Amino acid sequence: MAGIVAVVTGLLFGAGLAASGMTNPEKVQGFLDLTGVWDPSLMFVMGGAVVVTLISFRFILKLSRPVFSEQFHMPSSTAIDTRLIIGAALFGTGWGLVGYCPGPALAAIAYLNSDVMIFLVAMFVGAFLGQELLKPR
Amino acid sequence: MEVAEFEALLPLAGGLSIGLAATLLLMLSGRIAGVCGIAFGVLTELTSGAPRFSEISWRVLFIVGLVGGAALYHFISGAPMPKVDNVSIGVLISGGFIVGLGTKIGSGCTSGHGVCGLGRLSLRSFVATCTFMLFGVISVYIFRHLLGVI
Numbered sequence: 001m002a003g004i005v006a007v008v009t010g011l012l013f014g015a016g017l018a019a020s021g022m023t024n025p026e027k028v029q030g031f032l033d034l035t036g037v038w039d040p041s042l043m044f045v046m047g048g049a050v051v052v053t054l055i056s057f058r059f060i061l062k063l064s065r066p067v068f069s070e071q072f073h074m075p076s077s078t079a080i081d082t083r084l085i086i087g088a089a090l091f092g093t094g095w096g097l098v099g100y101c102p103g104p105a106l107a108a109i110a111y112l113n114s115d116v117m118i119f120l121v122a123m124f125v126g127a128f129l130g131q132e133l134l135k136p137r
Numbered sequence: 138m139e140v141a142e143f144e145a146l147l148p149l150a151g152g153l154s155i156g157l158a159a160t161l162l163l164m165l166s167g168r169i170a171g172v173c174g175i176a177f178g179v180l181t182e183l184t185s186g187a188p189r190f191s192e193i194s195w196r197v198l199f200i201v202g203l204v205g206g207a208a209l210y211h212f213i214s215g216a217p218m219p220k221v222d223n224v225s226i227g228v229l230i231s232g233g234f235i236v237g238l239g240t241k242i243g244s245g246c247t248s249g250h251g252v253c254g255l256g257r258l259s260l261r262s263f264v265a266t267c268t269f270m271l272f273g274v275i276s277v278y279i280f281r282h283l284l285g286v287i
Contacts (some may be wrong), residue, residue, distance in 0.1 A: 001166075002191070003194060005162065005166045006198040006199040007205075008161065009161050009162040009170065009199065009200065010158070012154050012161070012210075013158035013172075015210040016157075016187045018205075018210035020155070021148055021219075024219035025219070025224075032182055032276070032277040033278075036281065038139065038253065039141060043270075045148045048151070049159065049251075050152075050251070052153055053255070057256045066166055066167030069168075072214050073168055078261050080260065084264065085210070085244020088250070090242065091235070093272050093273075094232040094279040097276055098250045100236070101246050102173040102237075102248075106203050107203045110207040110211070119230075119233040122232070126233065126241070127180060127238065129237075130237065130238045131240045137281065
């Protein structure tokens with residue numbers, strides 16, 4: 001079941017990213033370009049998605065367990081620390097520089113464009129380095 | 138500030154579909170639809186020394202769905218696929234690298250902290266979302282308007 005759920009939710013997610021314009025780096029940079037010609041359209045993506053999760057998560061997290069799984073796998077950390085801020089700041093900087101965040105970059109594999117592939121390889125190398133840096137030693 | 142002409146309906150519909158995907162994944166499988174968490178989890182498993190097939194398979198299937206969903210959208214709607222133009226390889230590599238590093242260190246991206254974290258009213262995710270949005274804006278300002286590299 002986990003596999004079917006993953007494919008179906010992936011499809012909905014990927015179609016949503018493509019429809020909304022998130023897979024178009026130019027559009028993303030236009031959204032972040034507050035000091036130039038601002039394109040507000042991507043506000044509606046985040047807005048639409050968060051309105052749904054704000055409502056649905058209220059009910060889901062009251063369930064004793066998910067429908068097809070033993071337990072919820074929720075992030076445990078609530079810490080607002082330098083690690084969080086530095087990570088988010090680095091991510092934001094790269095997001096602005098190229099216009100891809102991880103989800104849309106992966107979905108954009110569909111466009112069979114070499115630029116996306118280069119971005120993705122670099123992204124996984126960065127994530128691997130992050131993983132090694134975070135390992136307790 | 139100048140505001141471009143824009144369309145709201147399609148982005149809103151896309152956002153609702155993303156929200157629905159996150160809802161179903163949490164309700165049915167108990168998982169948070171944070172794409173970097175899902176994707177980098179594959180990397181963690183593969184480099185752990187004892188990879189668990191069940192932890193890898195659903196993550197890979199989600200990514201396959203992600204790619205398929207984007208392809209299907211363009212196929213059905215006939216909307217042209219966006220092109221990436223004039224991006225230097227140095228920009229792509231450095232951008233990709235800090236996106237991967239940053240989302241790993243900061244434990245989340247636009248979907249994990251943004252869509253799901255805000256949905257469960259996590260203060261940590263709210264702070265992360267404000268931070269990456271702010272730095273995204275600063276980044277475009279610096280690289281587009283000051284340095285002119287993008």
